[in-house]
């Protein structure tokens with residue numbers, strides 16, 4: 001399975017779950033970290049450190065953390081990008097920041113809310129980005145208990161992309177991860193980065 005961790009930035013998402021990152025390192029679990037530009041600007045040094053660690057694959061989690069749309073469609077109360085130019089900017093502004101700061105070129109993009117309309121999907125593909133959905137939203141945005149999070153991870157199907165948050169140190173995600181790892185290992189699970197994106 002692939003564990004993916006979102007760092008969403010903004011008022012409710014600019015912190016760092018240091019204990020969670022330590023767990024991944026101690027257990028040598030490769031993970032994909034989707035970093036939003038607002039989070040990156042608040043955590044520049046850490047962004048460099050994470051990107052230089054081969055355990056971590058860096059993904060692009062958007063510039064303003066909004067749904068990717070060409071007509072401003074709102075999802076979960078968040079207004080989306082309103083035209084193609086804004087779609088491109090939502091992807092590339094953060095991309096340039098990540099490249100400048102870390103020298104790594106993320107190949108995967110995940111929008112805030114995970115919404116994309118058909119045109120936005122086309123634009124992202126033309127820019128060469130894979131769009132990273134998920135199979136299991138294991139911590140519901142860091143709102144559930146460690147026990148629920150661990151169960152969601154352990155119940156994930158083979159090959160699952162599991163979404164979690166890495167910006168809620170006071171939530172249950174870190175503890176849930178810690179509980180899930182031995183249970184997953186017992187079941188023979190192993191962890192991989194997302195593969196190279198491919199386009200039809």
Ligand SMILES: [Zn+2]
Pocket residue numbers: 006007008036061065111112113
């Ligand atoms: Zn997010």
